Amino acid sequence: MNTKKLLFVALMMMCAITVHALQLREGHFFKTFSDVQPMVKAAPALFDQWFALPEDTEWREVSRQTDNIGMERIEYRQYVGGVEVEYSQVLLHVRDGRVQSANGTVMEQQRTPAKLQRNSVMSRGGTPTDLLGRKLLLIDTDEGYRYATMCISADGRYKVYHDVETGEELKRVPLMHSISAPEGTPATITGKSIYSGDQPLDVTKGTDGMYYLYDQQRNIHTVVGAYLPSYSKLAENGKLFDYFPRHDLTDEDLDNKDMEKFQAWTQQINADYETNNLPQFEQYITDYMRYAPNQGDTWTAYHLKSLTLSDTDFNIDEDSYVSLNLHYSQGTEETTTVGKLWSGKMDKTDAPLDFLKLNKIVIAPTEGATLIISLFKNVKDEETQMQDLEETFLGVVPLTFSPDSTALDIQGEHMKIHLEYEANTSTPLADIHWGMGRTVDFYKEMFGLDSYDNNHAPIYNLVYLDDGLNGLVYSPLDNAMAMGECKPYPMVYGMGADIMNPCVELTVMAHEYTHIITGQTAKLEYKSESGALNESFSDIMGISVKKWNDPSYKQWTCGSGGLMVNYTNLRDMKNPRNSMDGKEESRRCPGYYHGYNWFDTTDTSDENDNGGVHRNCGVQNRWYFLLCEGETSDNSNFVEGGKPYSMTGIGMEKALQIAYRTLTQYATSQSQYADIRLCHLQAAKDLYGDNSSEVQAVAKA
Numbered sequence: 125m126n127t128k129k130l131l132f133v134a135l136m137m138m139c140a141i142t143v144h145a146l147q148l149r150e151g152h153f154f155k156t157f158s159d160v161q162p163m164v165k166a167a168p169a170l171f172d173q174w175f176a177l178p179e180d181t182e183w184r185e186v187s188r189q190t191d192n193i194g195m196e197r198i199e200y201r202q203y204v205g206g207v208e209v210e211y212s213q214v215l216l217h218v219r220d221g222r223v224q225s226a227n228g229t230v231m232e233q234q235r236t237p238a239k240l241q242r243n244s245v246m247s248r249g250g251t252p253t254d255l256l257g258r259k260l261l262l263i264d265t266d267e268g269y270r271y272a273t274m275c276i277s278a279d280g281r282y283k284v285y286h287d288v289e290t291g292e293e294l295k296r297v298p299l300m301h302s303i304s305a306p307e308g309t310p311a312t313i314t315g316k317s318i319y320s321g322d323q324p325l326d327v328t329k330g331t332d333g334m335y336y337l338y339d340q341q342r343n344i345h346t347v348v349g350a351y352l353p354s355y356s357k358l359a360e361n362g363k364l365f366d367y368f369p370r371h372d373l374t375d376e377d378l379d380n381k382d383m384e385k386f387q388a389w390t391q392q393i394n395a396d397y398e399t400n401n402l403p404q405f406e407q408y409i410t411d412y413m414r415y416a417p418n419q420g421d422t423w424t425a426y427h428l429k430s431l432t433l434s435d436t437d438f439n440i441d442e443d444s445y446v447s448l449n450l451h452y453s454q455g456t457e458e459t460t461t462v463g464k465l466w467s468g469k470m471d472k473t474d475a476p477l478d479f480l481k482l483n484k485i486v487i488a489p490t491e492g493a494t495l496i497i498s499l500f501k502n503v504k505d506e507e508t509q510m511q512d513l514e515e516t517f518l519g520v521v522p523l524t525f526s527p528d529s530t531a532l533d534i535q536g537e538h539m540k541i542h543l544e545y546e547a548n549t550s551t552p553l554a555d556i557h558w559g560m561g562r563t564v565d566f567y568k569e570m571f572g573l574d575s576y577d578n579n580h581a582p583i584y585n586l587v588y589l590d591d592g593l594n595g596l597v598y599s600p601l602d603n604a605m606a607m608g609e610c611k612p613y614p615m616v617y618g619m620g621a622d623i624m625n626p627c628v629e630l631t632v633m634a635h636e637y638t639h640i641i642t643g644q645t646a647k648l649e650y651k652s653e654s655g656a657l658n659e660s661f662s663d664i665m666g667i668s669v670k671k672w673n674d675p676s677y678k679q680w681t682c683g684s685g686g687l688m689v690n691y692t693n694l695r696d697m698k699n700p701r702n703s704m705d706g707k708e709e710s711r712r713c714p715g716y717y718h719g720y721n722w723f724d725t726t727d728t729s730d731e732n733d734n735g736g737v738h739r740n741c742g743v744q745n746r747w748y749f750l751l752c753e754g755e756t757s758d759n760s761n762f763v764e765g766g767k768p769y770s771m772t773g774i775g776m777e778k779a780l781q782i783a784y785r786t787l788t789q790y791a792t793s794q795s796q797y798a799d800i801r802l803c804h805l806q807a808a809k810d811l812y813g814d815n816s817s818e819v820q821a822v823a824k825a
Contacts (some may be wrong), residue, residue, distance in 0.1 A: 151264070154227040161222035171214065172198075176233040180205045181190050183214070187419070188434075189333075198528045202230055207252050208270065210285075211262040225354065231262065231269055231642045263287070264295055270294060290671040301424040306415055308342050315423035315554030319629045319685045323558040325423060334417040337557045342564045342583070343575060346557040347413035349586030349616065352597055355390070368393050384395075388726055397596055397610045406597070406612040409584060416553065425551035439459055441460035449498050489580040552626040556585045556617060559633035566634070566669045567641075569722045571784055576613065583637075584614040603627060606636040608643035615640075625685055631682040635662040635667035646791035655737035660744035661787050667748075668696055668780050680749050698749045700742025701761065713742025719763035743797065747804075750825040751779040778818055 155174070162170060170184050190196045195217055204737055214228040223700045246622050252260040258273040271293055272285040285295040303615035308330040315325040328338040337346035358364040359378055374387040398403050418424055517738025560583060567573040575581040589599035597607065599616040604627035606615050615636050618627045642648055648658035666682050688704065695700040699722060700713035714721040723736025733739060746762075749755075756774035759766030772780070782804060790803035804822050812818040 128346060128672040148654070151232060151584050152229050152438050154225070155226045159221055159222060164216065164218055164221055164223060168200065169214055169225070171230075175230050177202075178204050178233050179232065181349060182206075182400050195224070200228075204231065205252070207260045207262050207339075207441070208261050209269070210272075210274075226690070231264070240462055242808055250300045260288060265294055271329075280690065304334045306338055307329045308336070313334060313421040313423060314548040315558060316425075316548065317554040317558060318550045318552055318626060319555055319687070320558070321525070325554060325557050326561060327557075330417075334419060335421070335423075336415040336417055337553060338415060338563055339557065342561055343580055344557065344560050344564065344583045345413065345415070346553060346560070346587060348416050349413065349590050349597065349599075349614075351414050352409070352412050352589070367404040368402065369396060375646060393596070402596075402610050404540040405610050409597075409612055409614055411584075413577070413584065422548055423554055424547050424551065425549055427546040427549035470814050480710040490599065508784065521650075522661050552617065552619065553587060555626070555628035556633065557629075558586060558622035559628065559630045560585055560615070560637065562673050563634045563637050563669050566672050569670070570668075573641075576644055582612060582613050586614045586621065589616050604636050606639040606643075613640045613643070613718060620689075623689055624683075625689060628685070629683055629685060629687040630665035630673065631663075631670045631684075632687065633666075635666035635682065637660040638665040644789060646795065647793040648791060648795060649793045650737060652735035652737075653740065654794055656725075656740035657744060657791070657795060657797070657800055658739050660748075661783065661791075663695060663697060663741060663745050664748050664783050668776060671776060688731065695742070695745065697742075697745040699761070700746055703742065711739075713739050713745070715742055715746040716759055716762035716766075720757070720761075721745075744800065746777060751782070751821055752776045754821075769824075771821065772816050773809040774821045778812070781811055782818070782822060799825040 138815055142755060153174070155235045171177070172181075182203045185198060185200045186201050188196060196219070198216040199215040200216075201207040202214070207465060209231045210226070212230055214230065216223050217225045217227075254260060254273055258275070261272050261274055263268045263272040271288045273288055274285050284293060286293055306327040306328050309562060311327055311329040312324050313327055313335055314322055317323050323338065326339040326344075327335045338344070353361070353363075353697060355364065358367070371389055371392050373385060377385045383529060393402070396404070528780060540794060544709060564575065564583065572578075575583060586597060586599070589597060597614065599605065599618045601618040601621035602623045604615070607613060615633075618624070620626050639658070640662055642658055646658075646661075648654045648661070650658055661684050669680075671677050680698035681693035681696050684692055688694060691704045691707065693702075694704065695713060700715040703713045704711040706712055709721075712721040714723070716722075721739065722741075723739040724733040724735070725740065728735040750771060750773065752773045752775060755769045756770040758768045785807035786800065786803040789808060790799060795803070805819060808816065808819040808822045
C-alpha cells in the first residue's frame, strides 16, 4: 500500500472512531458516522480500536437483514477464548456498503473473567462445554464476567444460569413468551415435513425477529409440551392446586407423603377431567406451553444421522434385549422421553448398528434444552427369574441454534456415540403445524366450521411429551391422541417407537382433530360399537382431508406414506382386512357387520381395545368407500356366504356431507351400528330428498 493510501485509511479510521461516539454505560455504546463512513468489511478490524477488549477476542457475524427502506442490519457476537459472551451484540447499520452507525454491548478488558480450572471445561465438536457437555457462556455479574451454563427451569418459565465451577445460580431470566402467544406479525415460511415434503407454514414473526409456530389466522398453536410439569413438580413449587381442585388432599397429606390419599386424589382428578370439570386445566396448558423459535424463513431442525455403539464395560449377554431412548431435559432435574431410537438384540460392537428407525427422530433446537441418549437393557433377577429394565445414560448433548451441520463424538461410560446433525431437515413440527392448518381449512370449506367449537377456539398441538403420565397430559410414543374431554382439548403426538414413526401424517392429524369435534357433538362413548363408530368417523374425515388436499391420492389407506415402521398402512378402508397389510390376524378389521375378524365387544377393558374400537371401525369405513366409489363384487372376502352385488358411488363430496350430518346432527353417545344406519339414511333424505339416488346408494352400501 503506498503512503498516500495509508494516510487516507488512517484519517478515515480516526474520523470514524471520534465522530459522534457515545458511551452509554459500561460495555454499552452507540456510534454514528457522518463525514467518513467505514466500509463493512473494515468494521471488524475497528472493534479493537473502539473498545479495550480482552485477549483472545474474536467476532462472529450471526445475521444480516435488510429493512423496508433499504438499510442493512449486520449483527456480530463476541467470543473470548472460544466462549460466547452472552447478550454481547454489535449491530452495524449499513447503506450502500458503508456503516452509518453502530451500537451494542461488549465485554471489555477490565471485566475479563478468572481463569477456568483445567478440569472444568472440555470441547465438544469445537464448542467449549462443561464436563456434562453443556455449552459454556460468559455471563455479566456484579463481580465481573463469570463462566456459566444455561438451562431452562423445570417449570419452563425461566432461563437459569449457574456458575460452571461452584454451581451457584447467577441469574434467572423470565421467558415471557411461555405464558402467552408471542406478539408479532403473521408470516409464511417453508417447512420440510416428513410425509408431505416442503410445505408453507403460517407462523408469527415475533418482535424479537424470531419465527414461532403460532398461526394467528387459524388460531393454531404448535408448542413444545415437554415442559409441562408433573403433579410432583407442581406440588413442589406450590402450584398444584392452582390448576386442579384440592378435594380431600391436605398439605399435611403431602408433607407426610400419604401415597394412598394422593392416589385417591389423582383418581378424583381423572374423574373431574372426564366430566369436563377442571376449569383451570386450560390455564395449566397455556402457563407452561413454549413455542420453539426459529431464526430464518426456512424452519430448521436437527436430524440424528448415525450412532456407533461400543460394548466396553456394559455386560450384554446374548439374551439381552436393549433399546436406545431419546430424552429432552426439562432444566436440571427432569427429563422427558420423546422417542425410541432403536431396539433389539445387540450382537455387534465397535461398528454401526442397523438403526432402521434412527432417521425418524428429529429435534427442533430450543434454546437451553438438552438432548440425552440412554440405553435400557433387560436384566434378569436371579432369584425370581423376572426381567427388569436397567437404564444407563450414554450422552448429553446441548441443543443450540447453530445453522451449520455439526458432528459430535461422545465417549460414555459404556458406549461411544457419534452424532451427525443435519440442519434444514424434515421435522414433525412442520407436519403438525401445516397438517392442522389444512384440516381446519377443510372443515371451514366443507362445513363452514370455524375451529371445533365454530367460534374460533384456539387449537393446541403439544409436541415432545413424556411416554407416560405427566399430570394429565401424556403421549404414548406409538400413538397420537386428542384429549377431547376437557378444555382446551389439546392434541398430542408420539414421536414413534417400535410400530410407528412420528404420528403426524395428515390422515392421523385430521383423525385426531375429528375426535374433538365428535366430543363436541355426538359424544360417541369410546367403547364397543359406539367406540368403533367414533374411530370410524375420524377415519372418514382423515381420508377425506387427505383426498381433498391431494386429489391425485387414489388410495383408501390411513397412515400410509411411511407412518408405519414395518407396514404400508395403518388401516385400509377399501379392504379393512388388509389393515397393516393383513400380516397380523389381530390387526385385521372386519368389512362386514359380525363378519370375518369381528372383534368381541363384551370385554371393554383397555387391554381388549375397549371392545374392539380400532378393529370394528372397519365396517363403517368400508361403507364410506362403497358410498363414494361404488363397486361390483361380492362379500366373500368379508363374510361366509357372501353374495354378488353391484352399486354406483355418489362421490366423496356428497358422501362426506351425509357422514358429517350423521355425526353432528343425529348420532348420540350410545349409537350402535343399527342406529347409525338409520341416521345415515335420514341425513341423506335431509340433503337430497326421500327418494333420491343418494338415499338408495346409502341403503345399498
